[in-house]
Amino acid sequence: MLRRFVAASMIGSILIAVGALAMLLIPGLSLNRTYPLIVLWCFVPCIWGLWAMVAPTHWVPDQLPYWGAALGLVAAIVAIFALNLPARILGLQIPMPLQFAAVVLAGVFYYLMWSLVKVAYRHLHHEPK
Numbered sequence: 001m002l003r004r005f006v007a008a009s010m011i012g013s014i015l016i017a018v019g020a021l022a023m024l025l026i027p028g029l030s031l032n033r034t035y036p037l038i039v040l041w042c043f044v045p046c047i048w049g050l051w052a053m054v055a056p057t058h059w060v061p062d063q064l065p066y067w068g069a070a071l072g073l074v075a076a077i078v079a080i081f082a083l084n085l086p087a088r089i090l091g092l093q094i095p096m097p098l099q100f101a102a103v104v105l106a107g108v109f110y111y112l113m114w115s116l117v118k119v120a121y122r123h124l125h126h127e128p129k
Contacts (some may be wrong), residue, residue, distance in 0.1 A: 010035050
């Protein structure tokens with residue numbers, strides 16, 4: 001289980017660094033507007049690690065991308081619909097069809113990132129090929 005946590009946390013940590021760099025490069029974003037996102041980002045490695053630990057044992061590691069996509073869908077629904085982060089951060093009201101598209105894209109993005117978690121897990125586990 002520790003290997004699952006480490007693999008997922010490692011990829012989550014890298015995503016935080018990439019996201020922070022992107023935030024620095026986007027002109028016009030102030031700390032006051034991005035504060036909710038920054039706070040949420042601090043929890044990403046822990047959430048990803050815990051999510052990997054509760055993955056069904058028979059899903060590890062082959063089905064981890066699907067498990068991660070489920071997390072992405074939940075995270076996007078909460079961020080877009082419950083917390084309304086697009087309006088808080090960008091100051092824009094996003095049309096409903098685009099919000100649903102963002103949820104789907106988040107699921108796809110998380111699938112791709114959890115594919116990296118699967119690779120990291122295998123490398124940490126030293127499974128024979």
